[in-house]
Amino acid sequence: MNQSHFFIGIDDTDAPDGMCTTWLGTILARMLQKSGMQLLCARLVRLNPTIPYKTRGNAAISLEMIGNAEYAFSLACDLVARNAVLSCQNTNPGIVVSIKKPPSDFYWKAVSGICTIEEAIHVINKHCLYHKKYKLGRGLIGATAAICSEFPDKTWEFLAYRNQDRLMQRREIEHESFYLSEKLTFPHTWDTWDEDEGHPVCVPHSYDPVLYGIRGDTPFSVTRAVSFIISEPPGMFQVWETNQGTDAHLVQCMGEGPEEGISYLIQGKVLSNPVTGKGGHVSFILLTGKLEILCMAFEPTKKFRDAVRSLKAGDKILVMGSYLKKTLNLEKFYLFNADPVPLPHAPLCPSCKKRMTSAGLRKGYKCRICGQREREPDMAYERRTIHPGWYEVPPGARRHLARPLARGMAPPDATCLPINQRSDRLS
Numbered sequence: 001m002n003q004s005h006f007f008i009g010i011d012d013t014d015a016p017d018g019m020c021t022t023w024l025g026t027i028l029a030r031m032l033q034k035s036g037m038q039l040l041c042a043r044l045v046r047l048n049p050t051i052p053y054k055t056r057g058n059a060a061i062s063l064e065m066i067g068n069a070e071y072a073f074s075l076a077c078d079l080v081a082r083n084a085v086l087s088c089q090n091t092n093p094g095i096v097v098s099i100k101k102p103p104s105d106f107y108w109k110a111v112s113g114i115c116t117i118e119e120a121i122h123v124i125n126k127h128c129l130y131h132k133k134y135k136l137g138r139g140l141i142g143a144t145a146a147i148c149s150e151f152p153d154k155t156w157e158f159l160a161y162r163n164q165d166r167l168m169q170r171r172e173i174e175h176e177s178f179y180l181s182e183k184l185t186f187p188h189t190w191d192t193w194d195e196d197e198g199h200p201v202c203v204p205h206s207y208d209p210v211l212y213g214i215r216g217d218t219p220f221s222v223t224r225a226v227s228f229i230i231s232e233p234p235g236m237f238q239v240w241e242t243n244q245g246t247d248a249h250l251v252q253c254m255g256e257g258p259e260e261g262i263s264y265l266i267q268g269k270v271l272s273n274p275v276t277g278k279g280g281h282v283s284f285i286l287l288t289g290k291l292e293i294l295c296m297a298f299e300p301t302k303k304f305r306d307a308v309r310s311l312k313a314g315d316k317i318l319v320m321g322s323y324l325k326k327t328l329n330l331e332k333f334y335l336f337n338a339d340p341v342p343l344p345h346a347p348l349c350p351s352c353k354k355r356m357t358s359a360g361l362r363k364g365y366k367c368r369i370c371g372q373r374e375r376e377p378d379m380a381y382e383r384r385t386i387h388p389g390w391y392e393v394p395p396g397a398r399r400h401l402a403r404p405l406a407r408g409m410a411p412p413d414a415t416c417l418p419i420n421q422r423s424d425r426l427s
C-alpha cells in the first residue's frame with residue numbers, strides 16, 4: 001500500500017442528544033493503528049466559541065498519520081456515514097485529507113472569526129487531496145481548520161469514553177475522586193473540580209459518549225490525574241493535543257469597534273460604577289478611545305460578579321470576552337490599578353466646629369453660623385475591596401478556549417497583543 005505522511009480532519013458529526021466528533025476520531029485512530037498505520041498526533045481543535053451552528057463546544061479533530069491516506073479517507077467516510085447523526089438538521093459533516101499541512105491562516109480565521117463553506121472549499125481545492133461533505137457540508141469548515149491548525153501554545157486533554165452499552169445509563173463516578181485528582185495535580189491540571197459549587201466540572205450530563213475529560217499542561221499530568229479517578233470502566237480513551245485554555249480566540253478591537261460573534265481583548269477605563277440588573281447580571285460601560293462598550297458578567301459566572309461589582313469608575317482594565325448582542329460577555333479581566341476612591345465632603349468650620357454647606361456651584365463651602373468660607377472640600381478615601389491583578393470566571397462558566405489563571409498569566413504588557421500576534425508566543 002502507498003504510505004505517506006498525511007492529515008485527516010473531521011467535524012460536525014454530533015447532535016445535542018448524542019455522538020461526539022472526538023469519539024469518532026478516537027475510533028478512527030484505533031482502526032487505522034490496527035491496520036498498521038502510525039498515529040503521530042491527535043488534535044482536538046476548538047473553534048470560534050460564538051458560532052451559532054455549534055452543538056456544544058465547537059470542536060473539530062485532526063489526526064496526523066503515517067500510512068495510506070486513501071484507505072484512511074474511505075474508512076473515515078464509512079465511519080461518518082454510519083455514526084454521524086445525519087437525521088439532525090444541524091448536523092452537516094465534513095472530512096478533509098491533506099498530505100501537506102495547509103497554511104494556518106484559515107485556522108486563525110476559524111478560531112477567531114467567521115468562515116464560509118466556500119472559503120473552506122477554496123483552501124481544500126488549493127492544498128488538500130480528498131474531501132467529502134454530507135448534507136450542507138458545513139463541517140468542511142471545522143475539518144479544514146483542524147488540519148490547518150498551528151498551536152503556538154497548547155494544552156492536553158485526556159478524554160475517557162463510555163462503553164457503548166452504558167450510554168443510556170447514569171454515569172457512575174465517585175465525586176470525591178475528582179476532588180482528590182485536582183487537589184493532587186493542580187496547577188498541572190485544571191477545571192476538574194469546581195471548588196465553589198463542590199462538584200466535578202469535567203463530567204458531561206448528556207447522553208454523549210464522553211465519560212470525563214481531564215485538562216492539563218502535559219500528557220503526563222493528565223494521565224497522572226486520571227490515575228486518581230474512580231468511575232465506571234471507560235471503554236476507550238485518547239489523550240488529545242489541544243488549543244484549549246490558550247486564549248487563541250481573542251483578537252484586538254480595531255477601528256470601528258467590536259463586531260458581533262468575535263472575542264476580544266480590549267483595554268480601557270471603567271466609565272461608571274458597575275450595576276447589578278435583573279437576573280443578577282452585572283454590567284458596566286468600558287471606555288476605550290472614543291468607544292463605549294457594554295460589558296456584562298452574567299449570573300452563571302457566580303462569584304466572578306463580586307470582582308466585577310468591586311470595580312469603580314476610573315479603573316484602568318483589560319477585558320476579555322465574546323461580543324454578542326452588542327455586549328461583551330466577560331471571561332476575564334486584568335485590573336491595572338485599584339486607587340482608593342476619593343469621597344469629597346463639606347469641611348468643618350474651624351470656629352464653629354459645625355459642617356459647612358455648599359455655597360453654590362463652584363463657589364466652595366460656607367458656614368451657615370459664622371459665614372466663614374472654604375474653597376476646598378475635605379477628602380476621605382474609600383478603601384477598595386479589590387486588588388490589581390487578574391480575575392476570571394469559575395470553571396463551570398469558562399469557555400474551552402479561555403486560558404485559566406491556573407496556567408499562569410503575566411500582567412499584560414503595553415501592547416496587550418493577542419497570542420497569534422505576539423513575538424514571544426507563549427510556550
Ligand code: ATP
Nearest residue numbers: 012013014021054055056057058059115138139142
Ligand atoms: P461536534 O462534536 O460535532 O464537533 P460541536 O459543538 O463541536 O460538535 P459542530 O456540531 O461541529 O459543533 O458545529 C459547529 C459547526 O460550525 C461545524 O459545521 C463547523 O464546521 C462550523 N464552524 C466552526 N467554526 C466556524 C467558523 N469560525 N465560522 C463558520 N462556521 C464554523
